Amino acid sequence: xxxxxxxxxxxxxxxxxxxxxxxxxxxxxxxxxxxxxxxxxxxxxxxxxxxxxxxxxxxxxxxxxxxxxxxxxxxxxxxxxxxxxxxxxxxxxxxxxxxxxxxxxxxxxxxxxxxxxxxxxxxxxxxxxxxxxxxxxxxxxxxxxxxxxxxxxxxxxxxxxxxxxxxxxxxxxxxxxxxxxxxxxxxxxxxxxxxxxxxxxxxxxxxxxxxxxxxxxxxxxxxxxxxxxxxxxxxxxxxxxxxxxxxxxxxxxxxxxxxxxxxxxxxxxxxxxxxxxxxxxxxxxxxxxxxxxxxxxxxxxxxxxxxxxxxxxxxxxxxxxxxxxxxxxxxxxxxxxxxxxxxxxxxxxxxxxxxxxxxxxxxxxxxxxxxxxxxxxxxxxxxxxxxxxxxxxxxxxxxxxxxxxxxxxxxxxxxxxxxxxxxxxxxxxxxxxxxxxxxxxxxxxxxxxxxxxxxxxxxxxxxxxxxxxxxxxxxxxxxxxxxxxxxxxxxxxxxxxxxxxxxxxxxxxxxxxxxxxxxxxxxxxxxxxxxxxxxxxxxxxxxxxxxxxxxxxxxxxxxxxxxxxxxxxxxxxxxxxxxxxxxxxxxxxxxxxxxxxxxxxxxxxxxxxxxxxxxxxxxxxxxxxxxxxxxxxxxxxxxxxxxxxxxxxxxxxxxxxxxxxxxx
Amino acid sequence: xxxxxxxxxxxxxxxxxxxxxxxxxxxxxxxxxxxxxxxxxxxxxxxxxxxxxxxxxxxxxxxxxxxxxxxxxxxxxxxxxxxxxxxxxxxxxxxxxxxxxxxxxxxxxxxxxxxxxxxxxxxxxxxxxxxxxxxxxxxxxxxxxxxxxxxxxxxxxxxxxxxxxxxxxxxxxxxxxxxxxxxxxxxxxxxxxxxxxxxxxxxxxxxxxxxxxxxxxxxxxxxxxxxxxxxxxxxxxxxxxxxxxxxxxxxxxxxxxxxxxxxxxxxxxxxxxxxxxxxxxxxxxxxxxxxxxxxxxxxxxxxxxxxxxxxxxxxxxxxxxxxxxxx
Numbered sequence: 001x002x003x004x005x006x007x008x009x010x011x012x013x014x015x016x017x018x019x020x021x022x023x024x025x026x027x028x029x030x031x032x033x034x035x036x037x038x039x040x041x042x043x044x045x046x047x048x049x050x051x052x053x054x055x056x057x058x059x060x061x062x063x064x065x066x067x068x069x070x071x072x073x074x075x076x077x078x079x080x081x082x083x084x085x086x087x088x089x090x091x092x093x094x095x096x097x098x099x100x101x102x103x104x105x106x107x108x109x110x111x112x113x114x115x116x117x118x119x120x121x122x123x124x125x126x127x128x129x130x131x132x133x134x135x136x137x138x139x140x141x142x143x144x145x146x147x148x149x150x151x152x153x154x155x156x157x158x159x160x161x162x163x164x165x166x167x168x169x170x171x172x173x174x175x176x177x178x179x180x181x182x183x184x185x186x187x188x189x190x191x192x193x194x195x196x197x198x199x200x201x202x203x204x205x206x207x208x209x210x211x212x213x214x215x216x217x218x219x220x221x222x223x224x225x226x227x228x229x230x231x232x233x234x235x236x237x238x239x240x241x242x243x244x245x246x247x248x249x250x251x252x253x254x255x256x257x258x259x260x261x262x263x264x265x266x267x268x269x270x271x272x273x274x275x276x277x278x279x280x281x282x283x284x285x286x287x288x289x290x291x292x293x294x295x296x297x298x299x300x301x302x303x304x305x306x307x308x309x310x311x312x313x314x315x316x317x318x319x320x321x322x323x324x325x326x327x328x329x330x331x332x333x334x335x336x337x338x339x340x341x342x343x344x345x346x347x348x349x350x351x352x353x354x355x356x357x358x359x360x361x362x363x364x365x366x367x368x369x370x371x372x373x374x375x376x377x378x379x380x381x382x383x384x385x386x387x388x389x390x391x392x393x394x395x396x397x398x399x400x401x402x403x404x405x406x407x408x409x410x411x412x413x414x415x416x417x418x419x420x421x422x423x424x425x426x427x428x429x430x431x432x433x434x435x436x437x438x439x440x441x442x443x444x445x446x447x448x449x450x451x452x453x454x455x456x457x458x459x460x461x462x463x464x465x466x467x468x469x470x471x472x473x474x475x476x477x478x479x480x481x482x483x484x485x486x487x488x489x490x491x492x493x494x495x496x497x498x499x500x501x502x503x504x505x506x507x508x509x510x511x512x513x514x515x516x517x518x519x520x521x522x523x524x525x526x527x528x529x530x531x532x533x534x535x536x537x538x539x540x541x542x543x544x545x546x547x548x549x550x551x552x553x554x555x556x557x558x559x560x561x562x563x564x565x566x567x568x569x570x571x572x573x574x575x576x577x578x579x580x581x582x583x584x585x586x587x588x589x590x591x592x593x594x595x596x597x598x599x600x601x602x603x604x605x606x607x608x609x610x611x612x613x614x615x616x617x618x619x620x621x622x623x624x625x626x627x628x629x630x631x632x633x634x635x636x637x638x639x640x641x642x643x644x645x646x647x648x649x650x651x652x653x654x655x656x657x658x659x660x661x662x663x664x
Numbered sequence: 665x666x667x668x669x670x671x672x673x674x675x676x677x678x679x680x681x682x683x684x685x686x687x688x689x690x691x692x693x694x695x696x697x698x699x700x701x702x703x704x705x706x707x708x709x710x711x712x713x714x715x716x717x718x719x720x721x722x723x724x725x726x727x728x729x730x731x732x733x734x735x736x737x738x739x740x741x742x743x744x745x746x747x748x749x750x751x752x753x754x755x756x757x758x759x760x761x762x763x764x765x766x767x768x769x770x771x772x773x774x775x776x777x778x779x780x781x782x783x784x785x786x787x788x789x790x791x792x793x794x795x796x797x798x799x800x801x802x803x804x805x806x807x808x809x810x811x812x813x814x815x816x817x818x819x820x821x822x823x824x825x826x827x828x829x830x831x832x833x834x835x836x837x838x839x840x841x842x843x844x845x846x847x848x849x850x851x852x853x854x855x856x857x858x859x860x861x862x863x864x865x866x867x868x869x870x871x872x873x874x875x876x877x878x879x880x881x882x883x884x885x886x887x888x889x890x891x892x893x894x895x896x897x898x899x900x901x902x903x904x905x906x907x908x909x910x911x912x913x914x915x916x917x918x919x920x921x922x923x924x925x926x927x928x929x930x931x932x933x934x935x936x937x938x939x940x941x942x943x944x945x946x947x948x949x950x951x952x953x954x955x956x957x958x959x960x961x962x963x964x965x966x967x968x969x970x971x972x973x974x975x976x977x978x979x980x981x982x983x984x985x986x987x988x989x990x991x
Contacts, residue, residue, distance in 0.1 A: 587888045591754035596966045597973075605755075618731065620887075621755055639971050641919045642886035643896045656897045 002063040002127050005036040005055050006119065009043035009068035011098055016041075018102040020112040024067060028119045033127055035059050044074050049081040056085050063091045063126035067119050069098040072526075088131030090578065090649055095122040117662055124661035128654045132578035137628045139225040139574055140325040143565050144169065146217055146508065149177020150196060150551060151543025151558045152330035153203050158562030160208035164569045167322060168203065169231055171504060172261075173214045174279035176200055177332055181262065181356060183363040185551055186415040187446035193365070197278040204280045213281055216504070218319065220327070220511040221601055223631055224538030225574045227324045235315040237286035237294065238272075242310035245282030249302035249311070250274055258290045260367075263360045266375060267367035272302045276365060284310075326538050326565045327512065329522055330558070331505045333544040335497040336391045340400045344387065344495055349468040350375040352493045355386075355409065358416055372424060374492050377471065381427065381491030384420060385475050386413050387463045388433040391498035402498045402519060407548035409496035410437045414447045416494065417456040430457045430488060432477055440550070459486065466493050505545055513599060514539045521547050532561040540564055579649035580630035581637060583623040586610070587644035590621030594636035594645050602629035603636060665767070666714040668833060672765060673712070673737055674705045682737040682763050686725060688718040694786050695775040699725055701736070714739075716789045716796055719772035719815055721929050723747035723757075724882040730758035738762050741769040742838060743817065745826045746925040747882035750961030752828065754923070756885050759828075766826030767833045771810055771818035776937075778813050781806070816941060817928025820845035827962060845926070846949045848942055868913060870936040877913075877930035877940050883920035890915075917943040922951065922968030925961040954978040 008025040010016035021039040029037030036059045040048050043066060055061060064087065066078050071094040079089035097115040105111035143159050145152045148170030156166040168175060180200075182192040203209050212231055219230040253270035260269040262276050271290040274282060284302075292299040293313055303311040335356050338346045346352045351374045353361065364370035374381045388409055394401030410433070417429045436458065438444040450456045461478040468474075475488040501520040509516045514534040515523045522541050525533040532541055542561040543554045568574075583594075585608065595603040603623050612618050623645065625636075636645045637652065646652055673685045685708065689700035695717040702708045723744045729736045740748055745766060751757045773789065773796055785801035796813065798806045811819065822845060824838025852860055878884045878891070890896040891912065898915065917924075926948055930940040951958050955969035955977065 587886070587893070589754070589756065589885060589887050591756065592966075593754070593971055597971045641890075641923075642888060643890050643893065644887075653895075653897055 002033050002129075003059060003061050004031075004034045004063040004065060004123055004126055005052070005059060005061040006031075006034055006038070006065045006067065006123070007043055007048075007052055007055075008037075008039040008097075008115075008119075009048070009066065010039065010041045011043075011069060011102075012041065015068070015098050015102040015115075018105055018108060018111045019097055019115045020108060021067075021115075023112055024097070024115045024119060027116050028065070028067075028123065031120060031123050033063075034123060036061065043068050044077055049077065052078065052081050053085045056082060056087050061087065063093070063129060065093050065095060065119060065122045065126055067095040067097045067115060067122070070094075070096045070100075088133075090132040091126065091129050093122040093126050093129070095119045120664070121658040121661040124657040125654045128651065128657055129649075132648055134578040135576045135627055136573040137225055137576050139569060139571050140227070140323045141165065141569050142167065142322070142324050143326045143328060143569060144217075144227070144229055144322070144324040145328040145330055145542070147171075147177070147330035147332055147502075147543070147545070148175030148203075148211065148213065149330060149332045149543065150179040150199070151332065151545075151554045152177070152328070153199050154555050154558035155328050155330060155540075155542045155562045155565070156209050157199065157203055157206060158559050159565050159569070160206045162562075162566045162569075163208070164566065165208050165210070167210045167212060167231075167324070169215050169217055170211065170213045171216050172275065173236070173273075173283070173285040174200075174275050174281065175203065175211060175213060176276075176278075176280065178356075179551065180276065180278075181264075181359060181363075183359045183366075184415060184419060186411045187440075187442045189415070189419070193278060197280075200278065200280040211281060212320070213283075214285060215320075217508060217511065222323075223600060223629065225325045225568070225571075226628075227327055227538065229322055229324060229327070231320045231322060233318040233320060235288075235317050236283065237288070237291070237311065237313055237315045238284045239310045239312055239315075240281060240283050242308045243283040244308060244310075245274060245279075245284070246307070247274060247284070248305050248307070249284050252301050252305045254299065254301060255290050255292055258287060263367045264354075264357045266357060266360055286311075286313075326540060326568050328540045328542050328561055328565060329505075329508065329512070329514065329534070329545050330542040331502045331508060331545045333499040333548075334502050336402070336500050338390055338495050338497050341390060341495075343465050344390065344463065344493065345466040345468055345473070346495065349466075349473060349493075351381075351468075351473055351491065352466060352495065354495050354497045355412055355416065356497070358494045359412075362416070362419060372420065379491075380424065383428045383488065383490045384430070384492045384494060385463065385466075385473070385477075385488055385490040386417060386429070386431040386494045386496065388413055388431065388496045389462075389498075390495040392496075393434065394498075402500060404498075404519060404548065405437065406496075406499045407437075408499070408550050411440070411443060411446070411550065413494075413496050414438075414450040414456075418446075418450040418454050421450075421454040421456060428457070430459055430475075430490075432459050432461055432463050434460070434462065440552075461486075463493075466490075499544065499548055501545055512536060512539050521545065532557060532564055538568065576628060577632055578627075579632040579647060580627045581625045581632065581634070581645055581647050582627075583625060583640075584644045584646065585620075585622040585624075587642050588620075588622040589642055589644070590623070591641070592623075593639045593641070594623055597635045597639045599633065599635065600629050600631055602626045602631075665833070666712070669714055669739060669765075669767065670708050670712050672833065673702070673708055673739075676737050676763060676765075677705060677708075681735065683734040684729075684736050685712075686722050686729060686736055686738040687712050688714065688720065688722075694789065695773075695778075701725075701729065714767075716771075716773040716791060717775065719818075719932060721747055721880070721882055721927050723751060724880070724885065726757050726762055727751065727885055730761040732761075735761050735763055737765065739765050739767050739833075740826060740829065741767055742824050742826050743769070743821070743925070743927045745828050746823070746959070746961035747927050748961075749828045749963070750923060750925050751882060751885070753961070753965050754885075764829045765831055765833055766829035766837070768824065768826075768838060769818075771814050771821065773810075773813045774815045774932075778808070781808060781813070783808075815928065816931050816939070817926075820928075822926060822959070845945060848939070849945050849949050852942065852946070867938050870938055871913070872936060873912065874935060876933045876935065878916060880929045880933045881916075881920065882925070882927060882929070883923045884916070890919075913938075913940060913943060917947060920944065921947040922958075922970035923960050924948065925959070 006028045008021045025037045025039040083089045095118040101115045142165040145156045145168045148168045159166045179196045215233045218232045221228045249272045253272045255271035259265040260267045272286045288294045360366040391401035392406040438447045461480040463477040465476045473490045477486045514536045524531045525535045540561045542558045685702040688697040689711045690713045697718045699722045721744045788799045790797045823840040890898045924944040951969045
C-alpha cells in the first residue's frame with residue numbers, strides 16, 4: 001500500500017475562487033492510502049514546494065498527488081522537488097483542477113465535486129505507480145535550419161558562431177527569402193538588399209554552415225538530439241561545384257519567355273537562370289518546365305557556352321541523409337492570392353498589384369529598373385490608391401481571408417506611400433484603412449511623417465469596388481469619418497495582401513509531428529514563456545512560420561531560437577523520458593500492428609525461442625521496443641489487440657484505475 | 665467436387681509436395697462436417713468430405729499447422745482465403761508451409777433452416793443450379809431453393825475471388841459479387857438509440873459466454889486473449905453484470921475492427937443465434953464510408969483504416985455527427 005500525500009493548491013484565487021479547496025483536501029484525505037492532505041495558497045512557490053518536501057520526509061510518503069494547474073505547467077517543478085528529497089519523481093501525479101475545473105466552471109459546488117473526482121483518479125493512479133528511471137541518449141551536435149530567409153540565415157549564423165555545424169535547407173535556388181525581394185525597410189528606409197546580402201555572403205562563407213539550396217526535406221525520423229533527415233537535392237541540371245555564376249548561359253539561352261518568380265511575374269527570365277545578382281549560391285538553374293533541351297532534346301546552347309562544362313542535362317534528384325540534434329523551422333510566409341477578392345479587380349487589370357509586386361516596381365533591380373511605371377502601359381501613375389487589410393482581419397467564417405492581423409501591412413504601406421511621394425511629388429496617394437496599427441520603436445513617428453510631412457491622404461474606410469475603365473481604375477470607397485462616398489480615378493491600386501504561412505509548412509509539420517494552429521502557423525511550446533520552441537522536443541521556431549512579424553522582430557526571434565538550439569547542442573547527453581512502451585513477449589502475437597503505427601520507428605520484431613507451458617520450445621515472432629527511440633505516445637498500446645504492449649507510467653491498468661475512480 | 669479434391673490431394677501427397685491435408689471430416693451426421701487434418705490417402709478415402717455443410721473456415725487452423733514441420737495442403741474457399749491473407753498480413757501464418765488449392769464455393773447450407781422446413785434425417789445433399797436436392801432416410805427427395813437455406817454469410821457473400829493460392833481446383837478464379845450485406849446494418853442505424861439499445865440488449869442477453877465466436881474467429885488469434893488474462897483487468901468482467909456481459913462482444917468487435925474479413929463464422933457458430941456479424945459489419949460499413957472502401961485480407965496491407973492516420977482523415981466531429989443522428 002502506498003503512503004500518499006495530497007496537496008491542493010489555491011493558485012491564489014485562480015482555483016480557490018471557484019473550488020472549495022479545503023473541502024477537496026478534507027475529502028481526499030479520507031481516500032484509502034492517503035496519509036496526509038493539505039491545501040496551500042501557492043504550491044509552486046518555494047514555501048509551497050518546501051511544504052511538499054517536508055511532508056514527504058515527515059510522513060514517509062511513497063506517492064504524491066498535487067491538485068493544481070496543468071501538468072504542462074508545473075509537473076516538472078514538483079517532480080524535481082520530490083526527487084530532491086529522495087522520492088522517485090515518477091511517483092508524483094498532477095490532478096489538473098485549474099484548466100479542467102476552476103477556469104471552466106462557475107458553480108462552486110459542482111466544481112468542487114469535479115475537483116474531488118479528478119483528485120481521486122490521480123490517487124487511484126498513484127496506487128499503481130512504480131518508480132521509473134530515465135535513460136540517457138547522446139546528442140548529435142549539428143542543427144538543421146529549414147528555410148533560408150532572413151530568419152533561417154540569422155539563426156544559422158548565431159548557431160554556427162557558437163561553434164556548431166548548421167545545415168540550411170532552402171527550397172528555392174538561392175537563400176535570401178522574401179527580404180531579398182523587398183526594396184526598402186521600415187522605419188529606417190535602408191535598402192533591404194544592402195543589409196541582407198552581406199548576411200547571405202557571411203552564411204556562405206561561415207565554415208560551420210552548409211547550404212543546401214534548391215533542396216527540400218523529404219523525411220524526418222528520430223527525436224530530440226537524434227534526428228535523421230532525408231534531404232532531396234532537386235536537380236538543377238547544373239553542377240553546383242563547377243558553376244562560377246558568370247551568367248553567360250542566362251544571356252544566351254534562347255527561351256526568353258519564362259515568368260520571373262523573383263519579380264513575381266512582372267518580367268521574364270530565361271529557362272536557365274540565376275534569380276538575382278547577389279544570389280547565394282550564385283549558381284545557374286535550369287527550369288525543366290521551359291528548357292527546350294530537356295523537353296525536346298534539341299538546343300544545348302547553355303552547355304555550348306559554358307566555359308567550365310557545368311551543364312548536366314542528365315542530373316537527377318539526389319537524396320542526402322544527415323543526422324541532427326535540433327531542427328529549426330524557418331519556412332516563412334507567402335502573401336495570399338488576391339484573385340478571389342473580385343471587388344478589387346486584381347485579375348482584370350495589370351495595374352492592380354499586390355504590395356510585394358509594388359516593392360519590385362520600386363526596386364532598382366526590379367523589372368522597371370526602379371522607375372515607377374504602371375504595368376499596363378509603362379507610364380507614370382499620378383494617382384495611386386492603397387488598400388489595407390486585403391484578406392486580413394476577416395470574419396472567422398470568411399473563406400477568402402484570414403482572421404488575424406498580418407501586422408506588417410500598415411508599416412509597409414506607410415513606407416510605400418512615403419517613398420512614392422518622396423520620389424514623385426506630383427503623385428496623389430490615398431491609403432484606405434480600417435485602423436492604422438503602428439506599435440513598435442519609431443513606428444508611429446514614421447506613419448505620422450507619411451501623413452504630416454509627405455501629405456499622404458489617409459482615409460478611414462474600405463474600398464468597395466475597383467472598376468477598370470478607359471485605362472483608369474475607378475475606385476469606389478467610403479470615408480467613414482466624413483460619412484461620404486468617394487470616387488477616385490486611380491492609375492494604380494495597391495493591395496496590402498494578408499500574409500499566410502508558406503504552403504510547405506503543413507506537410508513539414510506532419511513530418512516533424514509539430515503542432516500548428518488553424519491558420520497553419522506553428523504553435524509554440526508556451527505562447528509567452530517558450531515562444532521559440534515547438535511543443536515537439538528538439539523542434540524550434542524562427543520567423544514568420546510562427547506568426548506575422550516584421551524584420552526586426554524576426555531577427556530577434558531568430559537569435560532567440562539560436563540561443564535555445566545552442567543550449568541543447570552544448571549538452572553531451574539528454575535525459576530521456578522513462579514513460580516508454582514495452583512489450584510482454586509472452587503475450588505478443590507478432591502481428592506487427594504496433595510496428596506499423598509507430599511514428600518513431602522504435603519497434604522491431606525478432607524471432608525468439610520460448611519455453612511453452614507444455615515444456616516444448618517454440619520460436620515466436622515478438623515485438624521489441626527501443627526505449628531510446630520511443631517517445632511514449634502510446635499509439636502501439638491502443639493498437640495491440642492482446643494488450644501485450646504497455647506504457648510505463650501510463651499503463652492500461654493505471655488508466656483503467658483512473659476511469660474506475662472517476663466512474664465510482 | 666469431393667472426388668476431384670481427394671484425387672488432387674492424393675497426388676500432392678504422393679509426389680511429396682505436402683505431407684498432410686487440411687480439409688473437412690465426416691461427422692456422425694452429414695451436416696456436422698468438421699475441419700480436420702488427413703495424413704494419408706487411406707484417411708482421405710475414409711473421412712474427407714466436401715458438401716453443402718463444409719462451411720467451417722479452416723484458415724485459423726493453419727496458424728498452428730504452419731508452426732509444425734513439413735508442408736500442409738489446404739483447400740481454401742474464397743472467404744477462407746481472405747482470412748488466410750489477413751493472417752499473412754499479421755505474420756500469424758507461414759505462407760511457405762502451406763500449399764493452397766483454391767476451391768470455389770457457391771454457398772453453404774444452414775441445417776437449422778433446412779430443419780425448419782420439416783426435413784430431417786438427411787442422407788445426402790447435392791447442388792443443382794439454384795437448388796439443393798436433399799435425400800432423407802425416409803427415402804424422400806426434397807428440392808429446396810438454395811437461397812432459402814443459405815447460411816447468413818453465404819446469403820450475403822462478398823466475393824467469389826480466391827485471394828491467395830498455389831493452384832485453383834477449377835483453373836479459374838471468381839470475382840467480387842454485388843451484395844446487400846450492409847442492409848441490416850442500415851436498418852439498425854435508422855433506429856433511435858433507445859430502440860437500438862433494446863435490440864442489442866435483447867440479442868446479447870441470450871449470450872451464454874461459450875466463447876465459440878471468439879474461438880472460431882480467424883481474427884481472434886492472440887497468444888493470450890485479454891478475456892483470459894488476469895492482468896488485463898477485463899478477465900473478470902465476464903459474468904459480473906449483464907451490462908458487462910454485453911461488453912464482451914463490443915470489446916471483441918473493437919479488437920477485430922479493421923482486421924475482420926467478414927467471413928461470418930461468429931454468427932454461424934453461435935448456439936444462441938446472436939447476429940454477431942452485424943457488429944463487425946457496422947465497423948466495416950463505417951470504415952468504408954469514413955475512410956474509403958476497405959476489405960481486410962484482400963491484399964498485402966500494412967495498416968488498416970483504424971490504425972492509419974492521415975491528414976485527410978475524416979474529422980472526429982464528422983463521426984460524432986453521424987453517430988448522433990444515426991445516419
